[in-house]
Amino acid sequence: MTGVRIAVCVSCVLHAPFARAQSISPITTEAAVSSGASTDNETAVVATQLRAFGEIGPQIRYYGEAAWATSSDVASEAFGAAYPYGNRVQIIESYAERVFQPAGKLVAVRAGRFRPPFGIYNASDHAYLGFLRAPLIRYDSNFALSNNFLEQGAAVTAGVPWLTVATSVGRPGDVGAAARQPGLDTVLRAQGSAGPFIVGLSHIRTSPNLTGSWVHGRMEFTGLDLRWMRDGVQLRGEWITGRPFDGTTTTGWYADAIVHRVAMGPVTAVARIERVDYDTSPPFDLHKRRQTLGARIRVGQGFSTQVNVLHQTGQPDTYGAVALDIGVTYSVRMPLR
């Protein structure tokens, strides 16, 4: 209940100046307040995100995001991996980026704290235009790549608009329950686009987030991601394979359809199929499948509600076969200066 009060207060304070502050400013702030409920373990969550972004100098962009979130059941997968549900304010991303575009080429240098450039990784892209849960391959509890993994370091992107290569070097700066062991992380990603297609190939080499006498070696994943969009229909997906540590293998994928056609008005329909397989000595292996149908409905300016129906199977059987998730989000923007 305290969380709800905090969320409501934040939204009220931020809404007041919005009416007279609609033009573009060098720095824009954005607040989003979300609450949700799921039939999975009767979970309820409340979250607030504060973001600041814009230009802080010639061709120098800044992006910062802090989040506070709490859940009635932190062990539940409902709404999981969207934010760390630690009931405290945490800095998620904070980085500056300089972009150069010499003669049709593209070079960007980023420094600070940011999500690893692996797959469909950007916060605004993966979270969650109609989906209330991250893909199974983005949960650390599935021995895969958590959305809460963050890098503290530098990244360089170079190429031309239709073909770029990005690399990042850093140390883990994870938020949430699963923190990787200290060490040097490297991520390499190539991305190409042609017409309505965008395809990416990523590789990450980092430290495991598990500790124990049985955990040896490095975490290493390779992934392929593909997007296609035309006339309001977006298809996208990721496939990853690798090892969370020596002697184990995790392979998984998801495919999304996001449909927002003219006749649908404020409704965006979404569907996802996905699976993840963590292979190790039985009975410690894990296999999950999930299908999601849902919708995001824009209720009014800044207000949206999302509904997801999920069917899930697999072991360990820690959740119901069918779940209903409902979420409401209010977001508002205002210039800082």
Place this chain on the structure above:
Amino acid sequence: MNGTGIQSVVACLAAVLSLTRADGQTRGFDLHGTARAGDHALRNAVVWLEAANLPGGTAAGKVLLDQRSLNFSPRVLVVRTGTTVDFPNNDTVLHNVFSFRDGKRFDLGVYPVGALRHVTFDKPGVSRIFCNIHPNMWAYVIAVDSPYFAVSDDSGRFTIASVVPRSYTYHAWRAGAEELTGTWSPADDATLTVHWR
């Protein structure tokens, strides 16, 4: 005729001559105006003039609606019907650009940083522009059948350049309000004020 009368005639002649080019065609002047809503100045109001037999053509040079720092810039863009607008992604993330409601309907898909896509606004009307990835990104493109148009600045001021002096029907638009319309002639008033009460 007294001195004041002579001065007035000379001033009128000078004004007429200043609007007449060597080729005999009438030269335009810059129409300055103000947009207001209630008792305060209004930015991002669009004002345009219409009349029969207006000069043809579209604006020279590139017209662009930029994507930077999770925003469209400018938020309100007015173009002449038939103009092609560039939508470059000058941000650090992927963007999508679409217009589904009114005016020109299109979806440019998702495209990467540094890429450029175009749309020709071939019919007059208001197009509401959004990004399907970033719900807080929005802009308006207003296509008008006239070479005489402007958008008001932060202080509510606007300037319509090179207007040929004659009578016009003016139109004024702002987001979320009724369109204003009326008649305006430089013979009646040297400036134009559009006022949503």
